[in-house]
Amino acid sequence: MLGQGGMGRVLLCAGPDGRLVAVKQVLAHFADDEGFRARFRREVAASRKVSGAYTAAVMDADPDAPTPWLASVFVSGPSLGAMVKTDGVLEEAVVHRLAAGLASALAEIHRAGLIHRDLKPDNVLLTEDGVRVIDLGIARVTEAEAEAEGDTGLTRTGWVIGSPSFMSPEQAESKSLTPASDVFSLGSLLVMAFTGSSPFAGTSTLRTLYDVVHSTPDLSAVPVGLRGIVERCLAKDPAARPTPAQLLELLGPVAPAGLQWPPAVDRMLAAQRADIDRLLSADTETVVAPPEPLPEPEPEREPESDEVVERAAGATESTPPSVVLPRPTSPPTEPASIPPRRRSRTVALVAAGMLVATGVGVGAYTLDRVAEGADPAAYADVPACQKATQYISLTGRDAKEDFHSANKTEVHTMCTWYDSLAGRRTALVRWDVKRGSDDGANARLQQAGFATDAARGKRVNNLGFGDGAYWESDGTTEWTCALSVRHGNLVVRVGLYHPGACEQKAKEVAKAALKAVPVTSG
Template structure:
């Protein structure tokens, strides 16, 4: 939670600005007060996104979607102006940390708390689906644990159901957007870009219940491609889920959408939840108290954690340059995406941040600061001088074609993965030792698309810079725009990640002796296997 700074806005519409709750690569959320003194969370879009009519149209859809749903299980909309020079959406401020923040700060929940969570989520989804919507991004950071139960926030990528779409003339605008959900909590049909039904949200609910018991999604893998593959094909390990809830979670995680319970059926399976004066573990009360203290300090003019820039201004488009060099000092950035309204104020533990949280911070830092040209703790990588058009790739072939010239033996298609959408294309191919059955190589290709060549490359560069912050720079390769080494599973496994324009290749090789040299050879061949359309 931060002050807006002396040059920041004093009002947004009728609301007086008190501070900033969160800030991300697409906008920020302001803490404001209405004329009656009620606290309001105002989502404000970055100005250069406001100039994009497609993005503005999607924001109008978010406003319309948010207004459809009752505030009993969400954050009720108070006002909005999607046509303002800087579009904004004002919702009732909901006090409470996110499920993700609670688990990170205090550990997993007990069975009673998860039972209450499951019932609250089912009730929220019943209301969202009753309004003719599919949330599409149900994840721990979008679920708030409040004094009166569960609230589901962020309908930014929600879509109307098929019947509602026909009735309202929905154009499917989000299909061309590059934000389609969170891989660890997607449904199989969402991971494969198939048509969605409300059952997709029920699958996400099931993944969140496992996360509440274990600390992570049952499908989280070492990479996005691995995660998507597991969502579609793997049977999750539910051994940590208590017997009383395991069967329910298993039904929610059915690969076939028709086999999953509806929210109403889920409530019947869960049975009644005992009323309680205290809804959640004591850690939630502590986090709520810390949040109130921070708000009181901000409203009274006390010191904030850090000042932030004034209202965002447009950033001129430019071809992606080299990846960012390490900054002399870290730059404070919001903990997560802009829509984590209440969770942004939660107090974190004083110990070293967990690896998953560190990557979240790195990703948001890269997303915000790449756009503004400010350095963060990533690496300066080779190639792409300013003004040179980036290499551009339209697609990634499937494994039979893309692996022809990669010098590894033991090709086996059992874990092959190939997926394409309008905004991205993925391929993953593996090699196995015929004697031991162990994996000796895996190559992944990831193409960002859906924009112009520069826009696609900038998207890829942002994510790559964030990932590079956790790796070791790879210099003087002679190919690609930048590269870094990532830790392998063993001392004899090397993982090299290389970016060229809007394409990233990840080569993982188990090769005792000359592991890094072999990984370089594989990465170079893998990059050459994808035809560039320009650059």
């Protein structure tokens, strides 16, 4: 497993015929949520409607299994985001080829009656034979298809789902979408290929969404030969944008080439193949029965010095930039309950895969230490970012959105981490303290507010620190995972856009954030 998002994980697996496949699994605590299962069934149905020429073809799925899963053909190749981050922006001829491939992919997706809704650099793979558009996790059928299929929608009014920097204006405003929304996203992708970032990347999500709806992007870096096409794609009025078929006409024919992409893509592909070969040549095969629901996270423990590592540059909640496989130190053993070499209807787990982060959580969790009679932890203040962030192992500090405020009853600090190349926040940590003359009363007030907020999240069992915790989900999908932890009259909130093992990293950051604040009692 290369990593997992807040809602599931994707494993690199092998089918009975030996072909590599990517198997997406829903995390156990979401498997019991019928709303989430319905969303996953829709993803399976959407993925099966599209051919594998420009996407990752579905091989099998079982959305009704104890652990719902979807197996698709494993596609080798770095993402567009990883390519640009690793090797820099692309030349006009390469972007012309990219634009034609994306237009062809969208034509196929729209022909199936779907709208992708999350076309972004990390959902575009550069393969030896062209472009693949992946991750239909939030794809929706068109309005006509929805009525025909009885789809009443699974998102809530006012929620924005997708990637803000690459949304269309109508998506940013939560309006009804047409296939033209994907064309706007395509235009933003082409600008990113020339400049390294979205034309609408702001200093905050709200700023980005505002710019998507209202601002005119700077296209001076786009060569004249493609600027007019990009301008039409980025029209605020959906009716003014070209269709994918019209885009192909505007782009004209693409000259054939033995090498589709710059040499860096070939190097990344070769490294990926070498990692896979190295893994498969080791004595690591384990054959498993159909998967059981994934367990709740283990109690928090201190990581080894080299255990918490950043994943390959450019990896996101949708896909890794290239498959960077762990080197096993010893062969895994087969589960005792499974006879050796047993093959099932599903797959043989041999390695790891990608990331998934869609949907929302349910349930809540708070542990009422105050009601139990224990002395609550009491905090009088929270440190400023310059001091607090010294305790936290994250990179990319940026002070644009930092703030510290205090009065007689409350004190707050929020610190931001920022990736200037990607044009987005990568992490946020916030401390909130209720304070006054009665520590117990302050803790109870904090607990009451925390319980209300937690009702929109998913509980965390056996965290190992704090008085209660839950995984947040605000519907914007800005963060791969977001964790809130209460300790007495203090609440720490951690939001991460993290390419791998996000939940483990969020726990590590939350624990460090608690240690950064001196406790006065309890």
